[in-house]
Amino acid sequence: MLICQISDTHIKAQRRLAYGRVDTASALERCVAALQVLDPQPDVIVATGDLVDFGKPDEYALLAELLAPLRPPLYLIPGNHDERAALRAAFPAHDYLRQWAPFVQYAIEDWPLRIVALDTVIPMQSGGELCAQRLDWLDRTLSEAPDKPTVVIMHHPPFVTGIGFMDGVGFADPAPLAGVIRRHPQVERLMCGHLHRSIVQRFAGSVASTCPSPAHQVALELRPGGGDGYRLEPPGYQLHWWSGSALVTHTAVIGDFPGPYPFREGGALID
Numbered sequence: 606m607l608i609c610q611i612s613d614t615h616i617k618a619q620r621r622l623a624y625g626r627v628d629t630a631s632a633l634e635r636c637v638a639a640l641q642v643l644d645p646q647p648d649v650i651v652a653t654g655d656l657v658d659f660g661k662p663d664e665y666a667l668l669a670e671l672l673a674p675l676r677p678p679l680y681l682i683p684g685n686h687d688e689r690a691a692l693r694a695a696f697p698a699h700d701y702l703r704q705w706a707p708f709v710q711y712a713i714e715d716w717p718l719r720i721v722a723l724d725t726v727i728p729m730q731s732g733g734e735l736c737a738q739r740l741d742w743l744d745r746t747l748s749e750a751p752d753k754p755t756v757v758i759m760h761h762p763p764f765v766t767g768i769g770f771m772d773g774v775g776f777a778d779p780a781p782l783a784g785v786i787r788r789h790p791q792v793e794r795l796m797c798g799h800l801h802r803s804i805v806q807r808f809a810g811s812v813a814s815t816c817p818s819p820a821h822q823v824a825l826e827l828r829p830g831g832g833d834g835y836r837l838e839p840p841g842y843q844l845h846w847w848s849g850s851a852l853v854t855h856t857a858v859i860g861d862f863p864g865p866y867p868f869r870e871g872g873a874l875i876d
């Protein structure tokens with residue numbers, strides 16, 4: 606099974622530039638074009654939050670339009686820039702978004718890897734959390750299929766990254782979540798967004814990771830207050846390949862690069 610992860614698309618209405626500078630609509634178009642020619646095609650695509658920039662209906666309308674060409678089933682979760690009601694309204698065919706109101710939490714059972722989605726949003730705040738209600742849902746949901754390998758998708762990563770500013774708007778109190786994850790060793794991975802970079806940490810006997818953005822990346826500044834800005838570094842997405850026994854993650858960059866060129870000629874390495 607192949608899962609493609611995209612994150613932090615930050616679409617604005619009328620293709621306005623994010624922060625007056627970043628053409629997030631064109632960036633998502635380039636990302637979608639790159640995904641459409643992947644061979645093999647992903648079985649599913651997950652989009653891990655900050656789908657739009659200000660949670661507005663007209664932003665979601667453009668997002669839906671930009672995502673429409675994608676062929677694999679698409680699973681969306683909200684981030685701190687999203688708004689649950691507007692997200693649900695813009696994707697009426699995405700029934701899973703309504704599995705458990707008011708939160709956008711759901712489980713997808715159709716694939717070799719079970720997908721369990723969490724909603725870390727605190728409305729009108731940049732940081733994230735999982736309240737007792739959401740954690741209880743997670744514990745119950747994971748208990749329903751203890752033998753099925755599972756990935757958890759959530760916007761805010763439940764770990765400190767060292768990028769000080771982003772940690773200040775990070776996930777509050779990871780300990781209770783860690784307690785739940787430790788009880789469910791079938792969780793292969795917690796796939797997150799929010800950081801606009803690829804970052805990995807061991808978490809509660811599993812692995813937590815974040816994904817680059819197809820648009821702008823948070824500045825890599827490993828110091829207090831660092832990361833309160835972005836760079837137009839090469840954009841990207843991730844491919845998570847499930848071999849049947851292990852989940853292997855590849856970070857891909859989006860762009861036109863020369864190649865591939867051969868290593869060998871006539872069966873011998875080119876000297």
Ligand SMILES: [Fe+2]
Nearest residue numbers: 613655799801
């Ligand atoms: Fe973001």
